[in-house]
Amino acid sequence: MKTELLHKIIWGSLCLLIFASKVDAGSLRDINNILLAEQNIREDNPQLGQLVETFLKNQKRVVDFQSSGLDNNEYLRLIECQVRAFASCQDKVTGAIIDPVYKIEWQYSTPCYALSIGLLAQTGYLKDDALVKSGIKALDCSVSEMHENRCAHHHGEFFIQPIMLAMDLYKGLVSEAQMIVWHEKMAEIDPYVLYRDNLKRKKICYNHNVVALAGEYLRLKKGINDHKDFFHIHLEHQQQYMSDFGLYIDNKTNPPMVYDEFTRQFMASILAEGYNGTFFDFYFRKLCLGAWTSLFMQSPYGEVPTGGRSAQHIWNEAAAAVTYEIYASQYAALGKEQEAGAFKRAAHLALRSIGRWIREDGSGFIVKNRFPIEVMHGYESYSAQSQYNLLACWLMCVAYLYADNSIKESPSPADIGGYVLVMKDVFHKVFANSGGNYVEYELSGDPRYNATGLIRIHLKNSNPQLGPSDGIPHKWDNKKKQDLGGELYAVGPEWQDATGGIHRLAEYTNILFPNTSCFSAYRGSKLPEIDVRNIRQSVGGVAFEVIYTGRFDGVTQISQRVYIDHTGITVRDILKGNVKKVRACYPMLINDGMEETKIDFQNGKVILQSRDGQICFQAISPRNATIQRKQKRISYRNGYADIAYFESDKNVIQYKITTGF
Template sequence: MADQDHSVVAMPHAYLTDNPLDPVLIRLRNTLEKRADNAIPTEVTRENYIDLIDGVVEYFHHFQAENGRIIDPFLHREYQYSTPTYALAAAVLVSSGKRPDLLTSARLALDSSLFQLASGTANDRHGDFFILPTMLAYRHLRDRVDAATRNRWDRYLGMLIPEFAYSDLIGDRQANVINWNTSAISGEFLRHKDGFTDLHFVDKYLDAQLPHFTPEGLYREPGSPLVYDTSARFNFSVLLEEGYTGKQRKALEVLLERGAWASLLMQSPSGDFPTGGRSAEHVWNDALNCASFELWARRSHAAGDEIAARAFKRAAHLAAQVVSRWVRPSGELWIVKNRFDPALRHGFEEYSSHSQYNLLAAAYMAMAWSMADDRISEGVSPADVGGFVVDLPEFHKVFANSGGHYLEIETAADPHYNGTGLLRVHRRGMDNQLGESDSPPSQGSSPAVGISWRSKGRWESLAEYSVGKVSARTFVIDASPEMVRFDERYQLKSASIESVTESYLLTPSSVTVTVQLKGQVDQWKVRFPAFAFDGREIGKIDLNRSGVAVHSASSIQRFELLGPGHPKLHQTSHIVSMRSGYYMLIEGEGRGKRTTYSLGAK
């Protein structure tokens, strides 16, 4: 990874500053306490985690080579860290008593993983991601194998040299590190704890990593992708759970608890991980959330904070429900939240594969199972009750929730992945494919939900004003579980107009958006991508003059263009491709500088 710029603006003392989310969290804890028993139980148990793991492992068991390595069924080779994540998932099935027959398979996978680490030959140079699942698998299996095998594993763990085993390292051509290194830190701490190394690597790289944190307790790397914030924080949380007492312990305790609460605020009422940016809408995101929330439920319970413990337990179960919705008939998971044949790679990143991301999800579910404390019962989570607006400026995201109706807004998009503006709309009980659940890249076009305008004969859209071309501010007017009102004001650079203000009125059943354009405007246009096909289900689109109703088998989403005047919606011939499927672009036009539209169930 040398010659890559991994730097972010350092915040070396973030843990000593006030948490900007404290005013929201103080009110929210009061709401959680008052409504402690209001949510419908998920009926998810720890054993559901085992069932999900079993489906993935059983599928990939058939793709294990004689030397223990897992071969991707589409790439026809071992890919990235599939083998060590398989080793952990299979080891937990053995340890749980569910699948004792998998002991030999788990042993072979672990043998291969340890050899690759010890010899500095980790597959695809992904040793950073090998060490944590490898150490956890070792703990499950070390007392279940013969003495010769255990001795060989111990020898491999003693031989491992981080500078040869890992890729994300500070050196002559690399001044900083990213999320890869957090996995190595976590695994190296376990290797230290089990007596195979000292703390030199952990101490060195924790010092380098702490300035990546914001005062909200969130982890940044270039592009600020949310999933790599959460994965990094989870890796650091494992250190706390395993008893880390070094000089960064106090900072980690403060920042990671803040970040855990921020994750609760970002979770959709359906349990989904927030979207946006790199690796978004991948099912392993939700498995990661499940493991992280189980860890924090345990830690909160141990600290005597039952409101938090029950909220985290609820959030873990909601995340597990998301994973279970994406089980394929063959037992493993769809990688991205659509139902296209995996061979088509619809919505995949260039680095996504059927093996590595299925088995990463299984490994996180294995960690969730290991950390789950059955003494903690579900309460309600922030996703259930809402009553807040959360602005995360370092991540260009705003989240709002009113009684289980939830918005995510992108205030300065990475154009490779999304457009600026309204990014997601989820409502409890709604089919999220009707969403919106995500938005398309704005690079080269802007078919996202939201406003466009024509000025001086040229069409522009808010969506196309990506990071570096726009700045945004959030103004909260009112926030309760019954109603949330706020304004999002965008200042545009090198645009034909000066600014765009979106005024949101969010209730448990609908969201109304009034858009005000400042500048010389000839005409405006509002766009709505209506769900058409996700690889299995076809959306039914009913269009009238000012509204459209989109039906799936289980729910309905309505979009209405409310004026001013009598604007007419029409269906274009433009098919929009998103991670979740294909969408038919609906448009409506009018004149003036102001318009209003709504989305909801009614």
């Protein structure tokens, strides 16, 4: 068995040397060429192609760009903080990582921990024999759990890639005999038995299956995978879930934004590792589109879009960093410094975002708030302190492995802006940015996670969570799959109809790609029309208008026109219909779990201050409006919110959001 296994490993390595087209990059792993010079993005997606071309022209005109000052060592620093925090959580007998809150091994924490220590040791960043031994014990535990089909919470799909990468990193740290034992065990895995997400069990396989494919390809490379059909059958299956923007569609309706980025980086890693088979042409084109789309969706604070389940978790930005590093290295290898620098900048913005959420013990707040970890505020039913912090470490390890530290940052779309990205597809979003002032607009919210309307505002030189950084959704019991009701809010209009009833645009969720199990206040016999008009796109400012036409409880048309420039965001709401009053509502973060927001009401405006920034919500029309608050304390991802508002007896209302300076 041992001789046969060694022959397989050697033959797999030779095949890679013969057939793979290598990128000459400064990354720790060999990266294969996944960009073809002849791809024309405009032909594959005209809107995106135009945005890319305009961005590259604008990028050349930037004269005062300041680098983040980060390099690849920031990955290692953040990873070391985390593993030192979780070292004390290791079971001394089994080697498993025990979650500090749930007090059990939670999903895939253990292999992520092992991979993280392997990278730190192999790079020479970590010189701690006790911690290295801890990593070896965790890897041995993880391999045995896979081999014996007893992965925690049946998450074997999430074990395979970190284990395969870790085994490469532990070469020289363990004996050859130990390495052979691990390879033998990994060679005996049957993916159809170990992984729940496969086509023998299901008709539809989403992100879990792609996670497995990334690891299964590494087994193919090693020559220790006798189930080659599993990889090829499922890679073919996954093609149907790629959108016209190159994003991964993780659900038929209301797909979560973060499971696009998460899944897509695994696909990119498969190509980067050397896959050049039947489906290469499809994936290289789609993934390149997705990589560029993700640049235009990134906020100036490095955050990936909010929207859907698992949003605003610390690992979201780590997943994005993998994509950014892969494409930075790819463009650098082609001699395209502009593109490479933009992707490197995006990776460092993502890293900086992660760094904002490190706790005193070195672990992270896994959701973007600062509540004690035992409170689990804003968590999903499957979120845990160990697994999601160590997932961030896993992804940062992968980003580091593909990163070329010689690439210099250049301005990214998040820095420059000058664009409006409209996606009226199943993701139903609009992203717009002018000079680092940024918005995300939800055209048709999923009430379990997001309201409809203007849900995110990130202004430069502020605190992004004050923005607001998300709207306010319904309360949702994910275990029981039950909508518990509540109030839906975004930045936008509220009105009183002729009978005195109160309604908000935010409540008309689930209207573009309806899911009958989800709430919507809309009662029209046919779905409303949603029109997005791109008014202006330039470095000096951008503007777009969203128009809803239908039956909205006394209103037949709702228009929100959004202007963005260097001063901030100006919004004009126009309602057509029989209404008594119109209000402009603004969700205010009043407590982030650790600190109360300072709130100062002045003439016609309210100023919020928290940590390193402030935001001002100001009434423009009517001129003499008084800003009030609803005296609420509504729970949402970032903490607790109250609602600031002002009124008008006309059907037009205008307001501005700035940093207040």
